[in-house]
Amino acid sequence: MKLTDKKRMQILDAAEELFHSSGVEHTSMDQLALQAKVSKRTVYNHFATKDALFQAILQRMFDKLAEGGEVRFDATQPIEQQLRRIAQDEVALLSSAAFLRVAKIAIMQVMQRPELAQHMNNSSLGCKRYIDNFLTDACTAGVLHIADIPFAGKQFIYQLKSFVFYPSLFGLEQQTPAQQAHIIDEAIALFLARYQSKPG
Amino acid sequence: MKLTDKKRMQILDAAEELFHSSGVEHTSMDQLALQAKVSKRTVYNHFATKDALFQAILQRMFDKLAEGGEVRFDATQPIEQQLRRIAQDEVALLSSAAFLRVAKIAIMQVMQRPELAQHMNNSSLGCKRYIDNFLTDACTAGVLHIADIPFAGKQFIYQLKSFVFYPSLFGLEQQTPAQQAHIIDEAIALFLARYQSKPG
DNA sequence: ATATATAAACTACACCGTGCAGTTTACATG
DNA sequence: CATGTAAACTGCACGGTGTAGTTTATATAT
Numbered sequence: 508m509k510l511t512d513k514k515r516m517q518i519l520d521a522a523e524e525l526f527h528s529s530g531v532e533h534t535s536m537d538q539l540a541l542q543a544k545v546s547k548r549t550v551y552n553h554f555a556t557k558d559a560l561f562q563a564i565l566q567r568m569f570d571k572l573a574e575g576g577e578v579r580f581d582a583t584q585p586i587e588q589q590l591r592r593i594a595q596d597e598v599a600l601l602s603s604a605a606f607l608r609v610a611k612i613a614i615m616q617v618m619q620r621p622e623l624a625q626h627m628n629n630s631s632l633g634c635k636r637y638i639d640n641f642l643t644d645a646c647t648a649g650v651l652h653i654a655d656i657p658f659a660g661k662q663f664i665y666q667l668k669s670f671v672f673y674p675s676l677f678g679l680e681q682q683t684p685a686q687q688a689h690i691i692d693e694a695i696a697l698f699l700a701r702y703q704s705k706p707g
Numbered sequence: 708m709k710l711t712d713k714k715r716m717q718i719l720d721a722a723e724e725l726f727h728s729s730g731v732e733h734t735s736m737d738q739l740a741l742q743a744k745v746s747k748r749t750v751y752n753h754f755a756t757k758d759a760l761f762q763a764i765l766q767r768m769f770d771k772l773a774e775g776g777e778v779r780f781d782a783t784q785p786i787e788q789q790l791r792r793i794a795q796d797e798v799a800l801l802s803s804a805a806f807l808r809v810a811k812i813a814i815m816q817v818m819q820r821p822e823l824a825q826h827m828n829n830s831s832l833g834c835k836r837y838i839d840n841f842l843t844d845a846c847t848a849g850v851l852h853i854a855d856i857p858f859a860g861k862q863f864i865y866q867l868k869s870f871v872f873y874p875s876l877f878g879l880e881q882q883t884p885a886q887q888a889h890i891i892d893e894a895i896a897l898f899l900a901r902y903q904s905k906p907g
Numbered sequence: 908a909t910a911t912a913t914a915a916a917c918t919a920c921a922c923c924g925t926g927c928a929g930t931t932t933a934c935a936t937g
Numbered sequence: 938c939a940t941g942t943a944a945a946c947t948g949c950a951c952g953g954t955g956t957a958g959t960t961t962a963t964a965t966a967t
Binding site: 509510535536537547548551555556557 | 955956957958959960965966967
């Protein structure tokens, strides 16, 4: 790897770390160069302004998160098991350090500069990408009965977000894996109590 | 009213406005004095530091919100109707301009300075104050069956928060009253499907 | 050799908080 | 009703600090 690429990576790593721990505003470019073990001039050779660096960080973090498999409905499997799979993936994402970092940075910026709100929200992550298709297939197969599928999908995801994501984001609590499992079980129980097709 | 009280109010009003629209960090004391139509020196005669002003703002806004009635369980009324009453009160609070203001200011500060997190979370607003008691009474009366009451209470509240509060907070969408009514209906349907005692 | 990195000093600016000389307001007293 | 007075407000300049971004002169990697 060329030296310049290595330096660039050091800068991005340091920015990710510092923007997360101290916030964009509270991170000075001197501090950042120090942490990156790079001269400040080198930072500016790679990124014209602090804002350009911030945009690059955001992009890189989104790219890292874009990966992740899709769960497709399978009529031969119990619905409860498939929902658990979806929820486990989602909780793993929502509680991952990488996701919390980018979310914290992005949300702080959005709250400070509301005009950037919709620009951020466009990118779709995690199970949000495929859950509508999944639920549609499950309804078609007669396993679920849902009148408003996008709404029901939100109800499911919001359960997980509310218990797992926001408390971590605001620095209140972290969940143990056992607690996470309980949250998932209860979210599924709530969802199926409402939407699972009853025999007869 | 005495002049000094009037000036103090002008300062607090300006701070509330600017802290909300620009964030605490991005609001300068010069800008604030200008908006308050008060000399900067007067600001400092009332509040020793910017942080003291911030604390005062937070206190004043919490005080404004502290009002609000409590819904107590009534065995002679349908549970669905009582839950709707609770949810309506909560949604009114969560979507009120006053609540969104204080929440935005407080959350921005907490995210920038995580060490203040638990200090903030202590104050309990809205139905969070009484919902555990309500659900306990409903279970005792045999109307609901809930194993983990605090958890179930969170499930209910989080539905409302997720659909009403966070989207507004992040500047994404506002709900029409009709949409709010739909959100409330669906939250109750979800909750009762899981926790309402079945006859027989 | 030539592009890139480094270190350190420098510019330009914004901001917090203070000091002070002079003015306004509220109110009491002759 | 006039006048005195204490408290509060004003406007402005200033010290100190922190930070984005630049310059310059030098060293190092390819």
